Amino acid sequence: MRAYCKIEKNRRFELSNHLGNVLVTVSDKRIAVCTLSETVAYYKAEIITASDYYSFGSIMEGRYYEADTVGYRFGWNGKPTDDEINGRGNTISFEARIYDSRTGRYFSGDPREKEYPWQSTYVYFSNSPIAIMDFLGKGGVIEEIEDGTPNGSSGTSSQPFTPISKLAGTGNLLVFINEAGVPNQAVLDRMSDQWDYIIVESLSQAKDVLSNSKAYGGKTGVIKNFVYRSHPGNYSASEGGNGALSNGRVLNDWNADNADVEAAKEVKTLLTNDANIMFTACSILQGDISAATETAKRYTQFWIKGTNRAIFMNYTLSHSHTNWDRNNNDIRDPGEVSYPLFNIYYVSPANPGVNWAGYIKYTWNNSLQIRERATNYFDIQLNSKTGNLDMIQMQKTHYDQ
Numbered sequence: 001m002r003a004y005c006k007i008e009k010n011r012r013f014e015l016s017n018h019l020g021n022v023l024v025t026v027s028d029k030r031i032a033v034c035t036l037s038e039t040v041a042y043y044k045a046e047i048i049t050a051s052d053y054y055s056f057g058s059i060m061e062g063r064y065y066e067a068d069t070v071g072y073r074f075g076w077n078g079k080p081t082d083d084e085i086n087g088r089g090n091t092i093s094f095e096a097r098i099y100d101s102r103t104g105r106y107f108s109g110d111p112r113e114k115e116y117p118w119q120s121t122y123v124y125f126s127n128s129p130i131a132i133m134d135f136l137g138k139g140g141v142i143e144e145i146e147d148g149t150p151n152g153s154s155g156t157s158s159q160p161f162t163p164i165s166k167l168a169g170t171g172n173l174l175v176f177i178n179e180a181g182v183p184n185q186a187v188l189d190r191m192s193d194q195w196d197y198i199i200v201e202s203l204s205q206a207k208d209v210l211s212n213s214k215a216y217g218g219k220t221g222v223i224k225n226f227v228y229r230s231h232p233g234n235y236s237a238s239e240g241g242n243g244a245l246s247n248g249r250v251l252n253d254w255n256a257d258n259a260d261v262e263a264a265k266e267v268k269t270l271l272t273n274d275a276n277i278m279f280t281a282c283s284i285l286q287g288d289i290s291a292a293t294e295t296a297k298r299y300t301q302f303w304i305k306g307t308n309r310a311i312f313m314n315y316t317l318s319h320s321h322t323n324w325d326r327n328n329n330d331i332r333d334p335g336e337v338s339y340p341l342f343n344i345y346y347v348s349p350a351n352p353g354v355n356w357a358g359y360i361k362y363t364w365n366n367s368l369q370i371r372e373r374a375t376n377y378f379d380i381q382l383n384s385k386t387g388n389l390d391m392i393q394m395q396k397t398h399y400d401q
Contacts, residue, residue, distance in 0.1 A: 012048060012072065019133045020078035025049045051075055051089070055129050057101030059089040076101060077133055094137025095208075099124065106137065112259050136208070163206075164199040166192060169215035171272075172387040173197070173223050175206045176340040177230035177246065191342045194387030195225075199340075203228075203246040207263035216270055223270045225389050227278040227382060229340060244281045252295060254302035268303065276389050277303050277311040278359070278380060280346060285315045285360065296362060300371040304364045312359040312380060312389075314346070340382075347379040347394070358394045 015024040026045040035041045049072045052063035057076035073080045075089050079099075082091045092099040097108045105122045113121035125134035164185050174197040183199060196215070200206045210216045216223075230244045230251075244251045246260045254261055271277070285295055296313065304311050347358050358377030365372050376393040383390045 014074070014078075016078060019130075021051075021053055021076050022049075022072070022074050022078060023051060025072050048072065053089075054101075056104035056124060057089070057092060057099070057129065059101075064088070094134070096137035099137065104129070114257055163209050164188065165197060165209050165213075167196045167198070167210070167213040167215040169222070170194050170196050170387055171223055172225040173216075173270075174227045174229065174340055174382065175200065175203070177201065177228075177244075188340075191384060192340075193342075193384035195342065195382060195384055197340060202260060202263075203251070203267070204259040204263040207266050210267065210270065220269045221272050223275060224272045225276050225278075225387065226267075226271055227280065227389070230281050244279050252298060254298055264302070271309065274308040275310075277309060278389060279311070279313045280359075280380075281314075285313050296360070296371070296373075300362045300364065304362065304371070306366065307364060308366075310361055310363050312361050312378065314359045315377065342382050342384040345379045345381045345392070359391075 011028040012025045013028070014022045015026065016022050025048045027048055029046040030043040031046055032040045033042050033044055046067070047065070048067050050065040052060045053076050054060060059075070075081055076092060077094075079092045079094055081089050082093060082098075083089065085091045086100070086102070090100065090102050092101055094106075096111055097106050099106050104124050104127070106124070107122075109121040119126070125132045164183060166185075166189055172195045174192070174195055176197060176199045178199050178201055188197065188199075198206045198209050200209065211218075228244060230246065251260060251264075254264065279299065299313060300311060303309065359380055361374035361378055362371050363374075364370075378391045379394055381390045
């Protein structure tokens with residue numbers, strides 16, 4: 001005869017709203033509700049804590065319930081509180097700094113305060129606590145991307161996109177700027193194999209994930225293949241082509257004073273001296289040769305100058321994202337979720353040599369201190385089995401005629 005023992009009240013579950021505010025926590029204990037005939041009609045949950053909040057996060061008087069003295073640390077915005085300093089729920093810890101929910105102000109300035117000199121560096125995200133969640137405590141301003149959707153530089157409208165990553169320290173890293181939906185991580189892990197990946201909304205967010213990981217945090221010179229995939233920026237001949245995107249911001253001026261450039265400087269220290277770097281977005285280089293050359297100049301001077309690295313950028317179009325794998329229908333819902341591509345060449349077979357020119361390879365000549373461009377275009381795939389960037393040379397296109 002074997003006896004079994006179940007320990008109840010050993011787990012707690014959060015019930016949160018669209019801003020991540022923890023409204024109720026319940027245990028795993030079931031409470032039976034019986035009928036008059038003493039049979040169980042149904043079960044109800046055991047409520048451990050319940051809270052209501054004012055707009056900027058302080059707990060409403062008379063609207064807090066606690067079943068025991070243990071309490072629960074997490075509350076407004078889903079962040080931990082330190083009740084020893086200023087009382088229950090008044091001091092909230094964000095990743096970047098500490099927040100006072102009574103005043104709606106942070107105790108210290110914003111690390112990104114240079115990006116919005118017209119606004120106090122101590123306010124909670126644009127003074128918009130009902131619409132926006134500042135999930136890192138780095139504040140910022142509300143920006144509008146192409147479709148008019150408000151998008152914060154560190155927080156987002158309603159729900160932020162939570163980064164998805166697999167960082168095993170392979171030295172092969174894909175940073176994929178998310179476009180739509182939430183990919184299935186189990187499928188991604190199966191697809192990626194010898195590639196590490198981060199799916200985020202911005203380059204600065206990717207830097208934070210890398211810095212906090214055991215595989216790459218505090219290290220230098222460990223990434224030998226680095227791929228950055230995004231939508232393209234808006235083409236402007238005066239700005240030198242499209243460039244890549246990071247949360248709606250065009251990455252085409254690597255001397256700018258913003259969080260993405262600062263993040264890029266840190267990511268660059270992770271690259272080996274002979275790393276392969278691939279920037280891929282629909283038409284990352286576009287337009288006449290002078291505009292494309294200006295974009296190439298900016299990218300090469302920032303990423304490969306003074307090294308033995310190679311950088312690849314696609315001239316006009318490449319694959320944006322897969323239309324879901326016809327053999328594995330769980331990869332994505334058609335038209336709903338974006339996924340990175342593995343084991344497939346990125347240059348479309350449609351109209352080869354017309355709209356699909358391929359990737360241009362640049363290296364740096366350290367003797368002459370100039371960038372050098374390869375004669376041929378390349379088609380590239382991310383080989384998940386080897387962790388390599390497989391390349392094949394393409395014929396010259398009409399751009400070279």
